[in-house]
């Protein structure tokens with residue numbers, strides 16, 4: 001190992017247990033990726049005592065073993081298995097928020113005795129609503145590996161509000177649980193610090209404070225012009241289309257990317273464009289050179305002053321009145337867990353939104369023979385077809401688990417997986433529907449959780465989060481200060497804490513769709529070791545001046561990679577991605593056209609709304625259940 005790796009702490013004995021050594025099993029030699037062979041009998045991994053995937057660390061999200069079979073199906077492989085005799089009223093493909101909600105709504109509509117099976121290709125349920133747990137000393141530290149919070153639940157559609165109510169989630173309580181003043185009370189800057197990296201800007205430098213304040217950027221590695229331009233941009237006093245008739249501005253900005261707007265209309269220096277390049281990645285998963293300027297305007301990004309495009313924006317008109325506080329320590333994984341506990345009560349004791357947080361689930365209860373609802377993990381669906389040409393007949397579902405192909409039958413099926421995959425699973429669908437489904441795309445993202453033994457370096461630097469425009473992860477932040485039920489957030493810098501890092505992996509310089517495709521490829525070939533080296537390097541350069549030592553301070557790393565992340569629609573005629581689906585004309589709404597019921601198969605998932613939010617996933621689940629009536 002070279003000196004630099006040694007200083008970074010590569011090879012340190014951190015917790016990065018994957019399934020094979022993370023399951024704490026006494027069996028060993030006969031262990032397969034998703035199951036064990038104990039003597040001659042097959043035991044599914046989820047039925048092995050102490051199987052508890054939230055504790056697995058290392059490469060999570062779409063972990064190894066979860067996607068390979070699906071990719072074979074996509075590439076035309078055929079799978080032959082025998083009918084194992086199982087019969088259901090409903091099979092749901094995918095145990096994300098949408099699939100779990102669909103099972104819940106179906107049970108509500110058809111009665112508690114409905115026989116429902118949910119098949120999921122990952123080793124845990126929840127999809128993007130992913131829980132990461134860490135053990136350190138006697139502490140259990142909880143993080144979110146995907147879907148982070150309920151955004152503005154006061155504005156949720158009635159169906160989603162009702163579901164939260166049914167699950168016992170009273171959102172007003174978060175005002176008590178989320179300590180909004182905590183980091184400022186520690187003397188830390190309330191906004192983001194900015195880390196200028198040497199590779200992009202010439203020298204490593206951390207600037208802490210508001211960019212519109214000249215003293216904050218005085219030492220930043222930017223030219224005098226770039227500093228002045230950045231300050232002008234963030235004062236945000238005017239827009240740069242004064243000559244254009246108001247009636248033309250919206251269309252014009254829709255066709256132009258935000259980078260070009262900043263460059264050609266706001267006359268921003270190249271250095272400013274470098275600073276801004278990753279500004280939108282966390283929210284939209286693309287660099288600003290592929291983000292329509294109109295979306296930048298509606299997101300409240302700077303450079304538009306008082307420009308009025310004639311419709312309400314997300315942030316400009318003050319319509320987003322609720323703060324971003326509706327966060328469980330494991331993000332929306334708590335919503336998924338509440339759904340599962342409601343449908344399969346034997347999985348965990350408790351009945352409140354508070355006790356779900358520290359509740360340890362017994363995974364062996366998920367697929368119990370006597371339970372009307374079952375969740376079968378590590379099971380990739382490779383084919384969903386009616387048993388014959390009569391579309392009112394039952395549906396045959398083929399899935400692969402631990403290398404073995406199984407065939408089952410169900411009266412009805414809800415596809416709550418990735419819509420783009422459905423044409424490969426349901427080849428009998430009409431051509432136009434398959435083509436629409438194929439144009440539902442997803443943007444890749446990475447949510448990394450780094451367990452730190454303490455957070456003195458953050459305090460010494462006066463920050464709790466940082467924007468890192470040129471670095472591997474574009475944002476770094478300390479966990480949200482949320483205490484719920486028996487769970488307490490880290491209140492002292494002496495205590496361990498999760499630092500949350502985000503990365504949108506697409507290359508700049510191409511269209512949004514191409515950035516997504518490149519990012520997906522990148523995620524599937526990048527090793528955990530590469531992630532780890534980049535994480536250690538970035539944190540040591542960002543936090544080193546505050547006393548951070550990556551070899552000592554990092555206790556565990558979990559990388560949640562999501563090659564199939566945010567849901568978007570795509571229009572091949574214009575090469576446009578539906579960042580603003582509501583404004584698209586009906587004939588271009590591939591997500592609606594693709595999601596129509598086909599015989600006894602209906603289609604849910606956030607893809608069906610081209611809207612990567614929990615309320616959309618829930619709403620589409622409800623619609624898919626109604627479609628089957």
Ligand SMILES: Cc1cc2nc3c(=O)[nH]c(=O)nc-3n(C[C@H](O)[C@H](O)[C@H](O)COP(=O)(O)OP(=O)(O)OC[C@H]3O[C@@H](n4cnc5c(N)ncnc54)[C@H](O)[C@@H]3O)c2cc1C
Nearest residue numbers: 094096097098121127128147148149381417565606613614
């Ligand atoms: C990193 C990240 C952060 C996010 N943050 C937020 C947030 O803060 N708030 C918010 O509201 N939304 C957030 N979202 C959006 C999130 O996508 C939705 O809120 C919601 O969780 C999507 O649920 P879903 O069921 O539609 O999709 P998914 O969560 O993707 O679930 C689909 C499931 O189907 C499974 N599947 C796919 N193919 C097969 C197959 N062939 N066989 C079996 N199973 C299959 C998948 O493995 C997956 O588990 C975030 C998304 C990401 C990626």
